[in-house]
Amino acid sequence: MNQLDEIILIEDITxxxxxxxxxxxxxxxxxxxxxxxxxVVSAINQIPGVYILSGALNTNRITIRGVGARTPFGTDKLRMYFNGIPVTNGTGSSTIEAFDMENLGTIEVIKGPKGTAFGTNLGGAMLLDTKNPETNETKLSSSFTLGSYQMLKENLSFQHSEDNFNLTFAYNHFETDGYRQNNRFDRDGFLLNTNFNLSDKNQLGILVNYIDYTAQIPSSINQTDFDEDPTRAAGNWLAAQGFEANKYVLAGLYHTYQFNQNLENTTSIFYTYLDHYEPRPFNILDEFTNGFGLRSQFKGNSGTFEYTFGGELYKDEYHWGTFRNLFRENNGNGSLRGERLSDNSEFRRQFNLFGTFTHTFTSRFSAQLGLNLNKINFNFQDLFNQGNANTSADRNFDAILLPSFGLQYLFTNGKLFANVSRGFSNPSLEETLTPDGVINPDIAQETGTNYELGGILNLFKQHLVLDWSLYHMDINNLLVAQRVGEDQFIGRNAGETRHQGLELSARSVLPLCKSVNVHPYFNYTFSDHSFVDFVDEDDDFSGNPLTGVPKHRISSGVDVRHTNGLQLNLTHQFVDEIPLTDANTLNSESFNVFNAKLGYNTQLSSNFSLGLNVGVNNVFNTNYAQSVLINAVGFGGAFPRYFYPGNDQNFYGGVKLGYLF
Known part of the structure; x- marks a missing residue:
């Protein structure tokens, strides 16, 4: 069973x-x-229905079942949690790059709005958890990797576990020059995660995650540059030597109290801080965000009933301003800060109440009802034009009640499930502003209903496992980000989209001999997403495919494992062409990318362990777009820049040492 612990059956061991x-x-x-x-992008892209478009290490857009594909930059329309603490900010933005993959133990993904206790966002929820130390073990480990583009990565971790105390501390450093011009990335960070058993009923935990990185920005390029020299940066970003510098802090304190064997409560208080500085060709953005929150959840059971209920309050203060960028007057030395152009503050508050009730009618048949109540408030203050009262305003969205209902039937070789759930997505405050900076009260929340049917089937004594889902979701009041300037987008509700598709995952174990097992796997995503009703001024795009979503996607591979610790991983990704314009007049090209990795792990003694690995990405040196910018607009007579090139063929190798005290 443990040999099938990935994607389908990891729930059995975690x-x-x-x-x-x-x-x-x-x-x-x-x-x-x-x-x-x-x-981490390639790892998450193994999951059917989930696709990360990655323009750079610091530029990732997570889409789930097509939701979020129309967001110009970054990730929204989903909720992200780290060790149970929400890390999605007050405007709905999440950043996967704030976490080091080598510190992660698992990533759970709830696709669609059915994860009531973790929000009912249309995209769903992504739950990140750190590695847990082994019971009664003290271990020091160091992982060191070198690779192409002058890449260097180091992760040093210390883990200690005893009966009433667990501690994990990890430091990471990463640097690379990158594949493209103006593509340097440099990051340092640390993670502290510890918990204490204060008594048989009380447990207290502390979590601190800190990341400090500076990343140059090559930005997107046009078709000609993409075909002729994908290493090029966009000319204006290269001239400005554009970059972003981020300092990110997450600090949380959580307490678990076991009332009795049937009821427990976990309550966490947390603080987030982001200091972001980004010189762009059109201006320099200087911002910081302070976030505060409380989450409390009760879990219990009574006979055939299992239930959870609780609440989550999140408030943040976002302060941002822009300055003129005088890079053209700086003698080729890149960005130079000039006069102030804007000064703004936003105060954002989100409140969730949730509850789920699961009833087991028989040993095989269960039903679950979930309810989520969400209330959001924005307050915007223009400190630069304080004499104009119209540029400071409140926006209160009506409270929205979102139900979910699910059924599950277990049988000898698997299970079937069905779910109906309602979800929503909020516009960011910026999307509710007109070009003149005035709140538009007519902007509404996106809402949708998701219908899903799926199951897991174990065949041939669990040597073959099939996992499948069919879904259909209609989204109303579609939020469209309309570009009205080089650095200005406004939002509006423009119609309805239909998201429907099939997700299929197959896993197998084939023992070649007593010491060698082969693990082939195949993940397929079929996305039939379209505009049902979408009119943009004089253009009617109704019936067109949804922009930014590939219709077919495959992630497949073979893992060959020897009992002596030798392992070979061959992975493959196919991404179909992606519609780049709402008019469906231009598509990106489909592509196949292959990766290979060879690793060896051995125990040198009772205390020392050694791991070695070498790998090659993009084995056949394919020129492909790892991300795209939909509906790109060319400014000043320039060609539209749709493409973020993926890396060419590149290599890496690493060593991991462990010492068990």
Whole structure:
């Protein structure tokens, strides 16, 4: 059974975060170890229905079942949690790059709005958890990797566990010049995670995650540059030597109290801080965000009933301003800060109440009802134009009640499930502003209803496992980000989209001999997403495919494992062409990318362990777009820049040493 612990069956060996019978998908250490230790994107892209478009290490857009594909930059429309603490900010933005993959133990993904206790966002939820130390073990480990583009990565971790105390501390450093011009990335960070058993009923935990990175920005390029020399940076970003510098802090304190064997409560208080500085060709952005929150959840059971209920309050203060960028007057030395152009503050508050109730009618049949109540408030203050009262305003969205209902039937060789759930997505405050900076009260929340049917089937004594899902979701009041300037987008509700598709995952174990097992796997995503009703001024795009979503996607591979610790991982990704314009007049090209990794792990003594690995990414040196910018607009007579090139053929190798005290 443990040989099939990836994606389908990891729930059998890991304490899950999701509650009741909520369907979810999970990946863990064995998936992470198939890839370069900085390539969390490829690991997550193994999950059917989930696709990360990655323009750079610091530019990732996570889409789930097509939701979020129209977001110009970054990730929204989902909720992200780290060790149970929400890390999605007040405007709905999440950043996967704030976490070092080598510190992660599992990633659970709830696709669609059915994860009531983790928000009911249309995209779903992503739950990240750190590695847990082995019971009664003290271990020091160091992982060191070198690779192409002058890449260097080091992760040093210390883990200690005893009966009433666990501690993990990890430091990481990563640097690379990158594949493209103006593509340097330099990051340092540390993670502290500890918990104490204060008594038989009380447990207290502390979590601190800190990341400090500076990343140059090559930005997107046009078709000609993409075809002729994908290493080029966009000319204006290269001239400005554009970059972003981020300092990110997450600090949390959580307490678990066991009332009795049938009821427990976990309450966490947390603080987040982001200091972001980004010189762009059109201006320099200087911002910082302070976030505060409280989350409390009760979990219990009574006979055939299992239930959870609780609440989550999150408030943040976002302060941002822009300055003129005088890079053209700086003698080729890049960005130079000039006069102030804007000064703004936003105060954002989000409140969630949630509850799920699961009833087991028989040993095989269960039903679950979930309810989530969400209330959001924005307050915007223009400190630069204080004399104009119209540029400071409140926006209160009506409270929205979102139900979810699920059924599950277990049978000898698997299970079937069905789910109906309602979800929503909020516009960011910026999307509610007109070009004149005035709140538009007519902007509404996106809402949708998701219908899902799926199951897991174990065949041939669990040597073959099939996991499948069919879904259909209609989204109303579609939020469209319309570009009205080089650095200005406004939002509006423009119609309805239909998201429907099939997700299929197959895993197998084939023993070649007593000491060698072969693990082939195949993950397929079929996305039939389209505009049902979408009119943009004089253009009617109704019936067109949804922009930014490939119709077919495959991630497949073979893992060959020897009992002596030798392992070969061969991975493949196919991504179909992606519509780049709402008019469906231009598509990106489909592509196939192959990676390979060879690793060896051995125990040198009772105390020392050694791991070695070498790998090659993009084996056949394919020129492909790892991310795209939809509906790109050319400014000043320039060609539209749609493409973020993926890396060419590149190599890496690493060594991991462990010492068990």
């Amino acid at each position: 304490e899950r975060n999701t509650t009741g019978i909520t369907p979810y998908t999970s990946i863990g250490a064995q998936t992470f170890e198939k890839f370069n230790p900085v390539d």
